[in-house]
Amino acid sequence: QVQLVESGGGLVQAGGSLRLSCAASGRTFSNYGMGWFRRAPGKEREFLSSISRSGSSTYYANSVKGRFTISRDNAKNTVYLQMNSLKPEDTAVYYCAATSTRAIVTSRPGDYNYWGQGTQVTVSS
Numbered sequence: 001q002v003q004l005v006e007s008g009g010g011l012v013q014a015g016g017s018l019r020l021s022c023a024a025s026g027r028t029f030s031n032y033g034m035g036w037f038r039r040a041p042g043k044e045r046e047f048l049s050s051i052s053r054s055g056s057s058t059y060y061a062n063s064v065k066g067r068f069t070i071s072r073d074n075a076k077n078t079v080y081l082q083m084n085s086l087k088p089e090d091t092a093v094y095y096c097a098a099t100s101t102r103a104i105v106t107s108r109p110g111d112y113n114y115w116g117q118g119t120q121v122t123v124s125s
Contacts, residue, residue, distance in 0.1 A: 003025045004022055004024050004114055004115065005023050008119060009120045012123055021078055022034070024098065025077065034079040036094060039093050040092040047107040047109070048081070055074070064083075089123075094120075097113075
């Protein structure tokens with residue numbers, strides 16, 4: 001089992017920044033690719049970004065490319081999502097997830113084995 005706990009969410013004005021963290025425990029963190037997703041009220045879960053086990057490969061959804069940056073620190077068992085130039089439409093609950101898939105990076109929710117409980121991000125206009 002892998003336990004994931006997100007933090008860093010909150011209320012921010014449009015144009016502002018937040019950095020989300022996701023702390024992992026339970027199994028060897030570097031054995032898992034990591035991803036970030038979000039779910040806005042009334043909308044489907046949306047893939048945002050993923051990062052390979054070593055951190056050398058990353059992948060972004062078009063909606064956040066150039067604004068969000070994923071990174072990881074395997075020594076700290078933590079993955080991050082730096083979010084800049086936030087917009088009101090970024091308001092959602094943000095989730096991190098861990099995958100043991102052999103793919104270097106993946107955007108498919110079904111590939112992820114473990115999920116955090118989520119952290120709320122609210123962007124005011």
